[in-house]
Amino acid sequence: MATIPEFDVRSFIAGLPLLPGVYRMLDSQGQVLYVGKAGQLKKRVASYFHKTNVSPRIALMVSHIARIEVTVTPTEAEALLLENNLIKALKPRYNILFRDDKSYPYIVLTGHAFPRLVYHRSLTARHHQYFGPYPNSHAARESIQLLQRIFRIRTCEDISFSNRTRPCLLHQIHRCTAPCVGLISQQDYAADVRNAILLLQGKQGEVEAKLRQAMEQAAEKQHYEQAAALRDQLQALHTVQQKQFMESGRATDADIVAVAELNGALCLNVAMVRGGRHLGDKSYFPQNAAGQTAQEVLHAFLTQHYLDHPVPSLILISMPIAAGALEELLSEQAGHRVQIRHGLRGERRKWLEMAEKNALLVLGQQAGQMAGQLARLEKLREVLGLPQLSRIECFDISHTMGEATVASCVVYDNMAMRSAEYRRYNITGITGGDDYAAMRQALLRRYQKLHAGEGMRPDLILIDGGEGQLNVATQVMEQLGLQEIPLMGVAKGVERKPGMEQLLLPQQEKPLQLPPDSPALHLIQQVRDEAHRFAIGGHRAKRGKARTTSMLEEISGVGERRRRNLLARFGGLQGVSQASVEELAQVDGISTALAKKIYQQLH
Incomplete structure (x- = not known):
């Protein structure tokens, strides 16, 4: 260097x-x-x-x-x-930067005697088989449902699988063959798993041939029920082929990457084809791309994206770039030849046109959304008389009669909610139900760093609550020397209906009430509702965890080992609550007398 x-x-x-x-x-x-x-x-x-x-x-x-x-x-x-x-x-x-997203989702077939079909992100265990990646969780879950419909492979948790005594609902609606209770042999189940693997690999013709041969053999042996089940699998497979296979006769693995421009904004659309089946698409927006050509943005995306994610053997792009070094590097990292191709014909040309249309569609939608958000933001800035308004932070408190109090802070910045910057605060050391003390603690924890010169300064702080919560917020900001940051309380109003909110401002006696159709009010409602949702989610999780532990801990005679055996046997507290005295008594370490005590306590 x-x-x-x-x-x-x-x-x-x-x-x-x-x-x-x-x-x-x-x-x-x-x-x-x-x-x-x-x-x-x-x-x-x-x-x-x-x-x-x-x-x-x-x-x-x-x-x-x-x-x-x-x-x-x-x-x-x-x-x-x-x-x-x-x-x-x-x-x-x-x-040029592209925001790091979550790892791609995969479909996993576990290494059990009766493999489980499961959705998972990232590659973790060698003894499992992974298929994908999929562009988003919807595409992966849809494929799992497809495999359930055709091959009826189990998706249940291992604890539930090991402890079932009768088939579950999925078996009744023909989505599982119930290996948990022995309604299918390990050999027949393995045959279904092999066919599912072939379909995930794009070898649908081979799957169809195997199913047809098995159906004919079952019919010859007069096993008509088995033949009918195989016939249904074939029909389901044909439906899938008609809807989702893009290139006839080829088990193609390819990504189609198209870049589109609209009013100076750029978007890349990535469509995934695995085994000849279209799995869906995903759009990406570059940062710091002002003044850059579409080719430069495309090259930056291919480099940043594929050096961190699995690479198919074929990448089809909408415009030519110098890809020689990138092909060499991707091939070396992937362990197979990777081709980056442009100037296509036939079906593949249609794939690119489809990706380009999707990119333009997303750009058009984004432009419309940004225009609406800009109008809302500008109207709120005018209403409050602020010199600038870009970043809004909103706080809410959630609890159930003082139990499991959680405060939330959500962030709206640059005309969008920024979920990566959301924060939850577990409130401790206060009297249960004291919303003022909870708000004080949350604000102090949030803005102490800002007082020390760290973090981003909001242009407006919203407090979900009335005059009392707003007064607490005013005191905290004065204590931290941040009183120049504007504050607003959002009260639900007398009728507690959307559109009737009262907006409370420090040093202003009369509440401000905007018309129900005001763009400024719509922005306030959007941010306030998100803070409320985020707070309730955190509170419910905290309360559920506390109650799960405490309800069994309160029963004398149920120690840690017995509690663990109960939860493992019935798959959680809900299963324990639904169990009869006789079923509880079958658990290791639980006598009939103790089973009666547990049943009475939970009911």
């Missing part, structure tokens, strides 16, 4: 090699402005200072460069990998 204490462009560039590598541009504070890779470092870095027709964005970046660091790599492909890792770690302000 080479660094220079005082930046001299000419001498620095003169000392650079004509080798592949990665360069990092830093400002006077040591913050990384930009990370890039090059096949020849000297030529690439020099281009930033010698070109006269660079975009205003690049010109601004160059004006802030205080020094440059470079790292030489053996190959351009390795430079690409290092560039991606540095971009993900440093998030430079001038690099």
Whole structure:
């Protein structure tokens, strides 16, 4: 690595090699402005200072460069990998960025004697079989339902499977063959699992041939009930083929990546095809992409996305890019040949057109939503007379008669709810039901860091509550020296109906009441309702956990071991509550007398 204490462009560039590598541009504070890779470092870095027709964005970046660091790599492909890792770690302000999403969902067949079909994110256990990835949870769950409908593979938890005495509802509605109670042999169940695997691998023709052969054999042996079941599987399989298979005769694994532009905004749409079956699509929006071409955005996406996710053998793109180094690197990492192709014909050309239309559709929807949010935000700013309004934080308190008190804080920023910035606060050390004390504790915990100079300052704080809660908030902000941040209480009003909210402002005696159709009121309701939802979710989880533990702990004679045996036998507290005295007495360590005591306590 080479660094220079005082930046001299000419001498620095003169000392650079004509080798592949990665360069990092830093400002006077040591913050990384930009990370890039090059096949020849000297030529690439020099281009930033010698070109006269660079975009205003690049010109601004160059004006802030205080020094440059470079790292030489053996190959351009390795430079690409290092560039991606540095971009993900440093998030430079001038690099095109794509928000890291959750890991992709997979369908898993477990390694049990009677395998379980389950939805899961990420690859964790080697003894399980994973299929995917799927673009979203809906696509994965829909495929699980499809496999249940055709092959009736179990989806139940292991505890429930091990302790059932009679078939569950899924067996009654023909979604499971009930291996838990021995209604199907391990051999027949394994045959269904093998067919499910073949279908997930895109080998639908082989599945159909096996089912047809088995049906004919059952009919010859006059096993008509079995033949009818196989016939139903074939019919279900035909329905799936008609609806979801995109390329006849090919078990194709491919991603279709299209980039579209609308009014200066860019969107990438990724459609996934696995085994010839269309699994769905997902849209991505780049950050820091102003002034960048669609090709540059597409290349940045392919690099950042596929170096962190499983790669299919074929990636179809809507416009040409220089993909040689990327193909080499992706092939090496994936362990199989990866092709990036453009300029397609026939069915595959239609796939790309479909992805482009979806990207434009999402851009149009986003533009409409942003316009509506902008109108709401601007109207609220006018109503409150604020010089600026972008970031709103809202607080709510939730409890049941003082039990399991939880405070929520949700964030609205840049015209959208920012769920990654939501926070919940478990309230302790107060009198149960004291909403004022709960609000005080939540605000202090939230804004102490802001008082110390850390965190983002909101332009408006909403308090879900009346005058008392607003007064507490005012006192806390004065205590922290943050009284310049505007506060507003949102009370439900006398009739407690949506549209009749009263807006309370400090130092203003009369509440403000906006018309029910006011865009400003709609924004307040949107943020307030989200805070309420988030608080209730946290409260219910906390209350449920506390009650699950305490109800069994309160029964004398039920220690930790017996409590664990009960929960394992019946799959949770609800199952224990539904059990009869005779069923409770069958649990290891539970006598008939103790079973009666447990039953009486829970009822």
